[in-house]
Amino acid sequence: MIGSAVLYALGGVALFGMGLYALLAYPNLLRKILGMNVMGTGAFTILIAAAYRGSDAAPDPVPHALVITGIVVSVCATGLALSLAVRIQAVTGAAYLTPDEEDAP
Template identity: 60%
Template sequence: MSSALLYALAGVSLFTLGLYALIVHAHLLRKILAINVMGSGVFLVLVALGGRTTGAEPDPVPHAMVITGIVVAISATALALALVLRVQAATGRAELPEEPLE
């Protein structure tokens, strides 16, 4: 097994782990962290497979994609954190209610 494939599989495991955490944890901060872990997993897959496609010289395109992806992830996390603060201020809890409020 090549090291690139190993990294890619690690990326997929991170993605799955994040997905699991996103579903089981109720606290919104944990959910946001879970999404970030999933994102890192995808970035790891992109970089690892980029190293494999062209042999000796790594392919720069996936790296450009990862940089774009990181920018997107940071903005999304910032928005999510701001929303968590507002949700906590409005409902008193940093969790989503099970049933929609009336």
């Protein structure tokens, strides 16, 4: 029988994989950024699953603290990625990672 902690952890792994797939498969930058967020959520879910200490005991608080920190980091990352994507769209006209052109270094 699968315990709920393992279920959570497996869910996290699945989310991580889906996010990674999106990151690699979609050319559109916005989708890539969303994929990264899904990946992050997967990692957080695995961390939360690690907090499970049996049905009677209170969960371990440490992973929760870590996840909160992680979410803050992830928000920053998303912000940076979005602003870069906006610049790329402004400069190249499309939010895609097209092959490099021969411009002066």
